[in-house]
Amino acid sequence: MQPKKNIVHLPVYKPGKPMDEVKRELGLTEVIKLASNENPFGCSPKAKEAIIANIDQSSIYPDGGAVELTAAVAKHFNVRTDQVIFGAGSDEIILMLARAYLVPGDENIMAFPTFPQYKHNAEIEGAVSIEVPLKDGTHDLQAMLDRINDRTKIIWLCNPNNPTGTMNSHQEVVDFLNAVPAHVLVVLDEAYAEYNVSGDYPDSIALVNQYKNAIVLRTFSKIYGLASLRIGYGIGHPEVIRSINQVREPFNTTGFAQKAALAAIQDEAFINDCREANAQGIVYLSEQFRALKLPFYPAHGNFMMVDVQRSGAQVFDSLLRKGIIIRHDPTWQLPTMIRVTVGSQEQNEKFIGALQLALNEVTAGV
Numbered sequence: 001m002q003p004k005k006n007i008v009h010l011p012v013y014k015p016g017k018p019m020d021e022v023k024r025e026l027g028l029t030e031v032i033k034l035a036s037n038e039n040p041f042g043c044s045p046k047a048k049e050a051i052i053a054n055i056d057q058s059s060i061y062p063d064g065g066a067v068e069l070t071a072a073v074a075k076h077f078n079v080r081t082d083q084v085i086f087g088a089g090s091d092e093i094i095l096m097l098a099r100a101y102l103v104p105g106d107e108n109i110m111a112f113p114t115f116p117q118y119k120h121n122a123e124i125e126g127a128v129s130i131e132v133p134l135k136d137g138t139h140d141l142q143a144m145l146d147r148i149n150d151r152t153k154i155i156w157l158c159n160p161n162n163p164t165g166t167m168n169s170h171q172e173v174v175d176f177l178n179a180v181p182a183h184v185l186v187v188l189d190e191a192y193a194e195y196n197v198s199g200d201y202p203d204s205i206a207l208v209n210q211y212k213n214a215i216v217l218r219t220f221s222k223i224y225g226l227a228s229l230r231i232g233y234g235i236g237h238p239e240v241i242r243s244i245n246q247v248r249e250p251f252n253t254t255g256f257a258q259k260a261a262l263a264a265i266q267d268e269a270f271i272n273d274c275r276e277a278n279a280q281g282i283v284y285l286s287e288q289f290r291a292l293k294l295p296f297y298p299a300h301g302n303f304m305m306v307d308v309q310r311s312g313a314q315v316f317d318s319l320l321r322k323g324i325i326i327r328h329d330p331t332w333q334l335p336t337m338i339r340v341t342v343g344s345q346e347q348n349e350k351f352i353g354a355l356q357l358a359l360n361e362v363t364a365g366v
Helices: 019-026 045-053 067-077 090-101 117-124 141-146 170-179 204-210 238-245 255-266 268-291 312-321 345-361
Strands: 084-087 107-112 128-133 152-158 185-189 214-219 232-236 303-307 337-341
Touching: 019 312, 045 255, 067 084, 067 232, 067 255, 084 090, 084 238, 090 117, 090 152, 090 185, 090 214, 090 232, 090 238, 107 117, 117 128, 117 152, 128 141, 141 170, 170 185, 170 204, 185 204, 204 214, 204 232, 232 238, 268 303, 268 345, 312 337, 312 345
Parallel strands: 107 128, 107 152, 152 185, 185 214
Antiparallel strands: 084 232, 214 232, 303 337
16 A cells, blocks of 8 residues: 655654653653643633533534634634634644645745644645745744745744744734735734733734735644643634635534633633743743853743753753653754743743753753
């Protein structure tokens, strides 16, 4: 049996190491996972109650159209219900976008490094991926515009960018959208938008209503703390949403996920508390990195990328042996960089303590 020729070279996505696996491998009793940008404070108690209340519905298929949740999200953002679509995480919407819009020979443009699933799903469809290097850790929007041609179908903007945590401002995105031809779909992937406190973050929902060729992706996996339930959403022009719906699998989000998300989006107090704690964590980690004389990118999500000025892979291993799981990925082509999730204050302090030891153990330089 032969698979499609254009997938045989594709890497399998490697998530952060599970805590139980690290405990078994290294004989540790306590492990802190700061690798996957999860919410250290869990999810809203109201979301937990919603899951429990619906446990007796386990044998029944979920609402295939997520009608109740669609109405709630539409009301939350003051958009029409036919502008909203749900997926098993925003990852699935990325897959559906590639499936709906890309054919062999099409081109799509993205930054490098950025979230790898853009390129992954595009190449499954046989499309050509144009990777534009970041500029000071941030999307180089002019360079991306320069790569547009008649074959360009999609441009992916990860904002804040994963893995660097940097962001493009509202005006930068407006100027970019004004320059993008109408035949090109611009995907504004905003998985970490709710964490942003900069005051200059794009008003992307307003932009979607202004630009037919823009779609915003959000998720309940990050600040809402529902990562294991796998539910995210997109907001765009009704024609774009209809095209995505045409390739969506039936019952692609679970009943538990829909009910939990419905409760979560209504608990604004929980979200505000998480946002404030995250902002305080960024301040603390930034102060510590400066004290250690380690350069870092300004953070606009719930994670930070820091230059440890020595092998990031070796620092990762050293931290792992101390029970701290962070992220270092050789595909970033940033050999001295690591990415760490902003945890609780206790977790952040334990990470800094372990990092100080690791820096002493690993020789500076690469």
